[in-house]
Amino acid sequence: MPSRIMYEQQLIDEVRGLSIQEMGRLLKLVHLVREEFMPSKSAAVQSVADFAGCLKDLSDADLSLFDDATRRCNLFTEREPLA
Numbered sequence: 001m002p003s004r005i006m007y008e009q010q011l012i013d014e015v016r017g018l019s020i021q022e023m024g025r026l027l028k029l030v031h032l033v034r035e036e037f038m039p040s041k042s043a044a045v046q047s048v049a050d051f052a053g054c055l056k057d058l059s060d061a062d063l064s065l066f067d068d069a070t071r072r073c074n075l076f077t078e079r080e081p082l083a
Contacts, residue, residue: 015023058066 015026018026055063055066
């Protein structure tokens, strides 16, 4: 089973043969892959925070509709499952 140390060594071996310009491009690529394809937990937290922030901009009427819809959805989560 491959270990972290084995992967790190393979990455180091690959990078050793690169020029300084190629290393810079590779670093940008690694950063892009981590940001775009491996979202962190903080990205999920930010997504929730963005959603919560939009609720503060709702009018009283819209907030009331949202609360009613949420209450109706919660009615189904409290039901006993059918046997």
